[in-house]
Amino acid sequence: MQKPFESFVSHNPETTYELFQSYRATGKNLLLGSELWDGFQAFAAERPALQRDTSVADVILKSQEAALSDGDFYLMVRPGVARWFYYRFNFEAKTMSEVSVAEFLCFKEQLVSTSPVSRLLEIDFSPFVRDFPKMNQTRSIGNGVEFLNRHFSSRLAHDLTRGEELLLSFLSVHGYDSQPFMINASITSVKELRRALVQGMRYLESQPADHQWSDCENSLRAMGFEPGWGRTRDGIIKTMSLLADLLEAPDHHILETFLARVPMIFNIAILSPHGYFGQTDVLGLPDTGGQVVYILDQVKALEKEMKLRLYNQGLDIQPRILIITRLIPDCGGTTCNQEEEPVVGTEGVSIVRVPFRREDGSIIDQWLSRFEVWPYLERFSIEAEQAILDRLERRPDLVIGNYSDGNLAAYLIAQSLGVTQCTIAHALEKTKYLYSALYWKDLEDQYHFSCQFTADLIAMNSSDFIITSTYQEIAGSEDVVGQYESYASFTMPDLQRVLHGVDVFDPKFNIVSPGADADIYFPYTDQARRFTDEQDAIAELIDGGPGDFCRGSFSDNDKPLIFSMARLDQIKNLTGLVRWFGAHESLRRQANLLIIGGTVAEEHSGDNEERHQIRLMHELFDQFQLEGQVRWLGTRLAKKTSGEMYRCIADRRGVFVQPAFFEAFGLTVIEAMASGLPTFATRYGGPLEIIKHGVSGFHIDPNHGSQAADDISSFFARCTEDPDHWQQLSKGAIQRVEERYTWRRYAKRLLSLTCIYGFWKYTTNLERQETRRYMEMLYHLQFKHRAATLPRH
Numbered sequence: 095m096q097k098p099f100e101s102f103v104s105h106n107p108e109t110t111y112e113l114f115q116s117y118r119a120t121g122k123n124l125l126l127g128s129e130l131w132d133g134f135q136a137f138a139a140e141r142p143a144l145q146r147d148t149s150v151a152d153v154i155l156k157s158q159e160a161a162l163s164d165g166d167f168y169l170m171v172r173p174g175v176a177r178w179f180y181y182r183f184n185f186e187a188k189t190m191s192e193v194s195v196a197e198f199l200c201f202k203e204q205l206v207s208t209s210p211v212s213r214l215l216e217i218d219f220s221p222f223v224r225d226f227p228k229m230n231q232t233r234s235i236g237n238g239v240e241f242l243n244r245h246f247s248s249r250l251a252h253d254l255t256r257g258e259e260l261l262l263s264f265l266s267v268h269g270y271d272s273q274p275f276m277i278n279a280s281i282t283s284v285k286e287l288r289r290a291l292v293q294g295m296r297y298l299e300s301q302p303a304d305h306q307w308s309d310c311e312n313s314l315r316a317m318g319f320e321p322g323w324g325r326t327r328d329g330i331i332k333t334m335s336l337l338a339d340l341l342e343a344p345d346h347h348i349l350e351t352f353l354a355r356v357p358m359i360f361n362i363a364i365l366s367p368h369g370y371f372g373q374t375d376v377l378g379l380p381d382t383g384g385q386v387v388y389i390l391d392q393v394k395a396l397e398k399e400m401k402l403r404l405y406n407q408g409l410d411i412q413p414r415i416l417i418i419t420r421l422i423p424d425c426g427g428t429t430c431n432q433e434e435e436p437v438v439g440t441e442g443v444s445i446v447r448v449p450f451r452r453e454d455g456s457i458i459d460q461w462l463s464r465f466e467v468w469p470y471l472e473r474f475s476i477e478a479e480q481a482i483l484d485r486l487e488r489r490p491d492l493v494i495g496n497y498s499d500g501n502l503a504a505y506l507i508a509q510s511l512g513v514t515q516c517t518i519a520h521a522l523e524k525t526k527y528l529y530s531a532l533y534w535k536d537l538e539d540q541y542h543f544s545c546q547f548t549a550d551l552i553a554m555n556s557s558d559f560i561i562t563s564t565y566q567e568i569a570g571s572e573d574v575v576g577q578y579e580s581y582a583s584f585t586m587p588d589l590q591r592v593l594h595g596v597d598v599f600d601p602k603f604n605i606v607s608p609g610a611d612a613d614i615y616f617p618y619t620d621q622a623r624r625f626t627d628e629q630d631a632i633a634e635l636i637d638g639g640p641g642d643f644c645r646g647s648f649s650d651n652d653k654p655l656i657f658s659m660a661r662l663d664q665i666k667n668l669t670g671l672v673r674w675f676g677a678h679e680s681l682r683r684q685a686n687l688l689i690i691g692g693t694v695a696e697e698h699s700g701d702n703e704e705r706h707q708i709r710l711m712h713e714l715f716d717q718f719q720l721e722g723q724v725r726w727l728g729t730r731l732a733k734k735t736s737g738e739m740y741r742c743i744a745d746r747r748g749v750f751v752q753p754a755f756f757e758a759f760g761l762t763v764i765e766a767m768a769s770g771l772p773t774f775a776t777r778y779g780g781p782l783e784i785i786k787h788g789v790s791g792f793h794i795d796p797n798h799g800s801q802a803a804d805d806i807s808s809f810f811a812r813c814t815e816d817p818d819h820w821q822q823l824s825k826g827a828i829q830r831v832e833e834r835y836t837w838r839r840y841a842k843r844l845l846s847l848t849c850i851y852g853f854w855k856y857t858t859n860l861e862r863q864e865t866r867r868y869m870e871m872l873y874h875l876q877f878k879h880r881a882a883t884l885p886r887h
């Protein structure tokens with residue numbers, strides 16, 4: 095795409111000059127992609143040359159950003175997923191050239207920086223990964239483990255002797271306390287291992303089919319085997335034959351199957367420092383939403399799968415999972431001031447709470463926003479590490495971080511204990527705020543992005559693997575930049591210039607999508623399982639009259655409902671949905687709108703952003719006179735109630751709408767879909783991938799609200815003519831979630847990833863020691879220095 099563009103510019107310098115000049119005439123020195131495109135369309139309308147040659151249109155359409163001064167015009171072009179080009183056009187010479195990312199970043203810095211010095215710390219991870227296997231196809235992104243498996247298996251196959259030795263030494267390191275697993279010291283060479291496998295399989299085949307490990311233990315041990323091969327006779331034979339095949343010829347499929355059968359994961363520590371983290375009454379606070387739901391569902395699924403695996407491996411070990419979060423003495427009646435809380439519905443999962451401390455050791459009592467936690471994380475991590483060791487009496491086999499603060503804590507703990515680290519972002523703030531890196535100084539008082547983005551870089555680069563809920567989270571789509579991709583290069587003037595921060599082609603990225611709790615969110619048609627005990631209260635919530643906790647009540651209860659539920663953050667855009675509805679006459683005739691989120695009394699909110707949204711919501715009620723058609727419940731539903739609520743709305747042939755400006759994943763979207771509610775969700779973020787437009791729901795553009803309202807209105811109109819239409823969408827939604835978004839699939843995949851990365855980390859140089867040293871510098875000399883500038887509580 096670029097070559098025709100370059101050629102157009104060299105042949106048409108005047109037209110190019112005029113085009114870029116028209117941007118200069120706006121008086122802005124930074125322009126976004128949408129502004130560039132709008133400007134181009136207006137400009138091209140009167141110029142036939144530009145209409146004939148589409149190369150300029152192609153480039154402008156793919157431009158993410160432009161930066162300009164009196165002398166130069168810089169264009170940042172992204173022709174496709176994870177591909178970037180930078181151009182400079184000089185207004186005086188009327189020439190254009192491709193430039194480096196460093197030059198582009200320096201130019202941007204000069205536009206906003208007051209400092210005359212452009213020498214800045216340049217962060218560049220690319221030299222460290224130069225010799226490291228890297229994918230090069232965009233469709234491979236997010237499937238790192240398959241790539242690694244293939245790559246290393248074929249390397250092992252080429253050097254079979256070495257491959258065999260590695261397998262042998264890997265087998266000999268497993269154990270639990272003083273109990274070795276798999277093989278004992280009597281097997282010292284590959285030759286002996288091979289012989290033992292043949293002998294072992296022959297022996298087992300001669301035993302009764304219902305024999306278990308305990309029946310054969312003595313004989314197998316004498317041959318050099320220890321527990322871990324399997325519980326049943328056939329299970330043990332299967333594991334042995336897989337290993338025998340691997341020793342013949344390393345193959346990535348066999349390797350993956352074999353590794354999943356080796357006992358490697360008994361204990362996991364999950365870090366989610368900023369609270370509130372608890373099992374009841376914690377959702378809906380500014381910082382506490384889906385992450386808590388995700389982790390509580392995740393641990394249940396993981397424990398179940400770990401238990402199943404250990405059982406099948408023939409071991410009687412109770413796996414343990416610790417969720418480490420912050421202890422908050424002033425916890426508003428929740429359990430967040432308790433040091434330990436068992437997780438309901440599990441046997442070996444607890445929430446362990448560790449306080450944030452001041453320098454003098456005293457505990458900070460009150461809740462802190464996630465943007466303010468940075469100075470406390472190092473000490474928190476040291477205490478958390480000790481709390482983990484005290485409870486498990488051994489190192490965890492995996493440390494999982496959540497969100498930027500949890501991932502930094504996971505980094506510190508995993509480094510200190512030398513264990514596998516997994517990163518989960520949930521949401522990266524960088525793409526949520528416009529020019530968040532470039533204007534970091536202006537935002538620093540409120541958001542402290544200097545700490546957060548540095549912490550993100552450290553965690554992303556240190557973790558052994560990263561799991562994401564969708565592809566777009568890593569690499570976006572053809573026209574939208576991925577959340578991780580946005581860390582590839584960026585600048586924070588006067589602080590750091592990141593030339594190569596994260597590479598989305600790194601095989602550490604894997605898509606492992608979460609699910610919706612199937613015990614709570616199931617189809618409305620599944621009458622036998624419905625929570626009938628909740629239904630009266632739900633009918634009252636929907637159809638009830640005025641109350642302290644709500645505004646509006648429906649004058650016509652027979653209409654279908656448009657339902658939305660979220661925290662009352664600006665980005666969730668619940669007020670946007672109310673505005674679209676208010677302004678759309680036919681939609682108001684067709685349906686009622688039910689909103690659940692925040693609180694209706696401004697004085698009950700402690701958060702500035704939420705207070706602003708509350709005020710706005712009231713203004714919209716007044717402006718559009720919504721009293722009889724919109725009901726806003728300023729309350730938080732318990733999980734069970736929310737599950738039945740989606741189904742009750744489906745009973746009334748309603749829809750769910752997720753109108754966010756951006757949604758990293760969107761648990762409510764899959765919950766609504768699992769319940770059988772036709773869903774309209776934002777096209778910015780995870781829902782773009784969750785929903786297949788027109789099949790399992792619809793995408794809407796929150797920036798084009800009247801169009802979104804038209805779409806919802808047309809849907810209701812079509813359903814009136816053809817009631818099957820609603821059913822089709824409902825079925826499509828249920829099917830999509832069943833196929834793609836289940837916690838069982840999640841747990842199996844996460845554990846498999848842990849085993850495979852653990853194996854490769856042990857047998858190859860995946861350790862990335864050089865990177866680790868670089869990150870230590872970044873942590874101590876950059877991150878800690880910034881964290882020290884934050885106000886202390």
Ligand code: UDP
Nearest residue numbers: 383384385387729730731733736760761762
């Ligand atoms: N939720 C809830 N009760 C409420 C509001 C929200 O149980 O009153 C749950 C909702 O069902 C979902 C989670 O909170 O599981 C919100 O997660 P989502 O990913 O949609 O958004 P986040 O809040 O993480 O940005």
Ligand code: LCN
Nearest residue numbers: 384520521758759760761
């Ligand atoms: C945070 C978000 O913003 C949501 O989009 C996700 O669904 C949630 O975390 C769980 O990962």
